Amino acid sequence: xxxxxxxxxxxxxxxxxxxxxxxxxxxxxxxxxxxxxxxxxxxxxxxxxxxxxxxxxxxxxxxxxxxxxxxxxxxxxxxxxxxxxxxxxxxxxxxxxxxxxxxxxxxxxxxxxxxxxxxxxxxxxxxxxxxxxxxxxxxx
Amino acid sequence: xxxxxxxxxxxxxxxxxxxxxxxxxxxxxxxxxxxxxxxxxxxxxxxxxxxxxxxxxxxxxxxxxxxxxxxxxxxxxxxxxxxxxxxxxxxxxxxxxxxxxxxxxxxxxxxxxxxxxxxxxxxxxxxxxxxxxxxxxxxxxxxxxxxxxxxxxxxxxxxxxxxxxxxxxxxxxxxxxxxxxxxxxxxxxxxxxxxxxxxxxxxxxxxxxxxxxxxxxxxxxxxxxxxxxxxxxxxxxxxxxxxxxxxxxxxxxxxxxxxxxxxxxxxxxxxxxxxxxxxxxxxxxxxxxxxxxxxxxxxxxxxxxxxxxxxxxxxxxxxxxxxxxxxxxxxxxxxxxxxxxxxxxxxxxxxxxxxxxxxxxxxxxxxxxxxxxxxxxxxxxxxxxxxxxxxxxxxxxxxxxxxxxxxxxxxxxxxxxxxxxxxxxxxxxxxxxxxxxxxxxxxxxxxxxxxxxxxxxxxxxxxxxxxxxxxxxxxxxxxxxxxxxxxxxxxxxxxxxxxxxxxxxxxxxxxxxxxxxxxxxxxxxxxxxxxxxxxxxxxxxxxxxxxxxxxxxxxxxxxxxxxxxxxxxxxxxxxxxxxxxxxxxxxxxxxxx
Numbered sequence: 001x002x003x004x005x006x007x008x009x010x011x012x013x014x015x016x017x018x019x020x021x022x023x024x025x026x027x028x029x030x031x032x033x034x035x036x037x038x039x040x041x042x043x044x045x046x047x048x049x050x051x052x053x054x055x056x057x058x059x060x061x062x063x064x065x066x067x068x069x070x071x072x073x074x075x076x077x078x079x080x081x082x083x084x085x086x087x088x089x090x091x092x093x094x095x096x097x098x099x100x101x102x103x104x105x106x107x108x109x110x111x112x113x114x115x116x117x118x119x120x121x122x123x124x125x126x127x128x129x130x131x132x133x134x135x136x137x138x139x140x
Numbered sequence: 141x142x143x144x145x146x147x148x149x150x151x152x153x154x155x156x157x158x159x160x161x162x163x164x165x166x167x168x169x170x171x172x173x174x175x176x177x178x179x180x181x182x183x184x185x186x187x188x189x190x191x192x193x194x195x196x197x198x199x200x201x202x203x204x205x206x207x208x209x210x211x212x213x214x215x216x217x218x219x220x221x222x223x224x225x226x227x228x229x230x231x232x233x234x235x236x237x238x239x240x241x242x243x244x245x246x247x248x249x250x251x252x253x254x255x256x257x258x259x260x261x262x263x264x265x266x267x268x269x270x271x272x273x274x275x276x277x278x279x280x281x282x283x284x285x286x287x288x289x290x291x292x293x294x295x296x297x298x299x300x301x302x303x304x305x306x307x308x309x310x311x312x313x314x315x316x317x318x319x320x321x322x323x324x325x326x327x328x329x330x331x332x333x334x335x336x337x338x339x340x341x342x343x344x345x346x347x348x349x350x351x352x353x354x355x356x357x358x359x360x361x362x363x364x365x366x367x368x369x370x371x372x373x374x375x376x377x378x379x380x381x382x383x384x385x386x387x388x389x390x391x392x393x394x395x396x397x398x399x400x401x402x403x404x405x406x407x408x409x410x411x412x413x414x415x416x417x418x419x420x421x422x423x424x425x426x427x428x429x430x431x432x433x434x435x436x437x438x439x440x441x442x443x444x445x446x447x448x449x450x451x452x453x454x455x456x457x458x459x460x461x462x463x464x465x466x467x468x469x470x471x472x473x474x475x476x477x478x479x480x481x482x483x484x485x486x487x488x489x490x491x492x493x494x495x496x497x498x499x500x501x502x503x504x505x506x507x508x509x510x511x512x513x514x515x516x517x518x519x520x521x522x523x524x525x526x527x528x529x530x531x532x533x534x535x536x537x538x539x540x541x542x543x544x545x546x547x548x549x550x551x552x553x554x555x556x557x558x559x560x561x562x563x564x565x566x567x568x569x570x571x572x573x574x575x576x577x578x579x580x581x582x583x584x585x586x587x588x589x590x591x592x593x594x595x596x597x598x599x600x601x602x603x604x605x606x607x608x609x610x611x612x613x614x615x616x617x618x619x620x621x622x623x624x625x626x627x628x629x630x631x632x633x634x635x636x637x638x639x640x641x642x643x644x645x646x647x648x649x650x651x652x653x654x655x656x657x658x659x660x661x662x663x664x665x666x667x668x669x670x671x672x673x674x675x676x677x678x679x680x681x682x683x684x685x686x687x688x689x690x691x692x693x694x695x696x697x698x699x700x701x702x703x704x705x706x707x708x709x710x711x712x713x714x715x716x717x718x719x720x721x722x723x724x725x726x727x728x729x730x731x732x733x
Binding site: 013014015016017020023024025028029031032033038039040041048049076091097104121123124 | 141206207209235240241263264294295296344345346347348349350356357360364368422423424425426427428429430431432434
């Protein structure tokens with residue numbers, strides 16, 4: 001299974017085009033935070049940026065934490081989300097060790113589904129949807 | 141969120157309380173420049189001075205902010221500390237998106253805080269916090285501290301702050317936006333200063349449903365492709381605006397040493413390529429802009445003799461390089477960045493500060509002022525002296541620097557030397573292209589080279605027909621006004637034609653506005669001028685110093701007759717269009733104002 005990676009995030013210019021694309025195309029929202037990938041400054045703008053997204057854990061702690069089965073294990077790492085089953089308890093948000101599950105004011109959660117739709121909207125080529133054979137990239 | 145009404149947060153710093161207002165007028169003024177003028181009409185006090193607590197400080201975004209690429213700027217409107225009239229300044233950074241995701245079309249700040257304060261707003265947040273301990277703190281340190289104090293939302297918030305220049309009410313004080321962008325001109329920083337407002341944090345923590353259907357996403361993709369996959373934006377993200385240095389020098393249109401000349405062989409070490417090769421550390425972008433035109437250079441400082449260094453990052457562009465470089469005779473890129481860094485820290489506009497110090501240098505040469513005033517001797521090319529002088533100017537360490545900070549002509553009125561003050565309504569932008577630009581900046585709405593395309597037209601057109609030239613200025617302005625009402629980056633003006641804007645507006649459901657783009661542009665242009673005129677704008681009161689008549693450009697010597705005729709005619713046309721009431725109340729006939 002392919003996974004979203006950010007192997008060249010050091011090139012990031014902080015335009016948020018990836019997050020805006022995810023929100024727009026996957027979640028039908030206008031947002032830079034309700035998205036499976038979010039850009040944060042790494043200690044102020046002078047220190048560059050980091051992409052916060054699902055690192056495709058297997059087994060995924062957010063799946064274990066989910067009490068309703070809304071999150072289930074994605075083969076090869078990550079999660080499959082069934083929004084209809086979600087009761088907005090936020091336990092997946094708490095369980096994620098890298099803060100990759102975001103939540104809005106209504107309690108809706110947003111997590112990367114490793115679809116790669118954001119990749120083409122990165123003007124710097126920071127992102128990649130790649131087959132991960134021998135392990136994950138270093139967390140960024 | 142797309143809605144017909146404007147959602148505006150009005151905060152009174154005197155009480156620390158705010159209220160949300162929903163205002164009509166979307167189809168009349170769109171947003172941005174138009175909304176700011178509308179809000180000034182509602183909250184501005186023409187019978188009170190610029191620094192009265194009641195005067196509003198307005199931040200406005202447009203209907204397409206957050207919805208399309210390069211809709212990435214914010215309009216800041218206020219009564220200027222420089223000329224005491226209504227004005228606008230524009231900045232990028234994260235502010236526009238932060239306001240959008242705080243679900244605000246505009247933020248209006250009135251009143252004066254009892255103590256130095258920071259205003260924090262968000263989708264679900266309003267707080268006025270005492271930051272008295274930040275008094276006199278430079279803009280860099282203030283930014284770091286504000287980030288630490290309001291840690292929530294890293295990457296999704298915008299942090300505005302002023303340096304000491306704003307606190308002392310300098311008319312050259314800027315508002316720093318997210319470290320590398322600025323509301324630079326006309327003294328917006330002083331307006332924050334008189335309001336006892338050191339910083340503003342906007343948390344963009346909301347989200348909205350996207351437009352229904354697939355048309356919006358398709359159009360977004362097309363616009364995105366246009367700005368990233370074609371060469372349309374290359375000049376902005378490659379060398380950036382600094383790429384203009386060589387060309388303007390070649391055209392004898394680059395001001396050197398207080399505009400004593402317009403070309404110099406020393407340009408070889410000061411080109412955009414030279415800056416990129418030697419100093420460029422990385423690039424950055426405003427939120428929502430995949431072009432990424434921000435160029436951030438580096439300087440490093442030796443702390444001690446034992447190979448101990450610190451390093452600093454300084455954004456550069458054509459205009460700051462002209463002001464802190466060629467205008468001061470400084471020809472080393474790292475030296476230019478050092479001067480700019482000092483200006484950043486004290487919080488003065490680089491263009492205004494550089495041009496003011498260039499005048500002070502020539503005034504020194506001519507014996508009009510001495511070390512008694514400047515404290516450090518000023519000499520063209522002496523970068524270390526300019527670094528110190530920039531600090532003195534920003535902090536207003538004596539009467540001379542405080543007066544100079546209120547405008548070069550104010551200092552010249554006291555010390556002499558008005559004839560070589562490079563002021564065109566405000567300290568000049570870096571285009572000594574000739575008569576048309578000199579007249580256009582002198583009378584332009586923001587006294588900015590971006591008010592019209594005069595500087596660009598004049599690089600290609602040597603004609604001297606007053607009627608044709610002024611027709612161009614008048615015809616060019618509405619297209620820029622509609623972009624600053626959306627609020628698009630003006631670098632995107634070749635992408636966002638009236639037709640494209642109409643498509644974008646329709647795609648987000650603003651069909652009425654989409655159907656009247658040219659009419660709204662004209663209406664907003666008129667409304668802005670009417671607002672400015674009501675606060676004292678008089679074209680006849682603005683003069684062009686002798687230095688501009690002595691300039692030699694690629695077209696040859698400046699013609700006094702042509703320049704005077706241009707200014708006279710342009711001023712007349714501005715007053716005429718502002719006085720034209722036909723259709724000014726309601727271009728669409730559907731909404732009250």
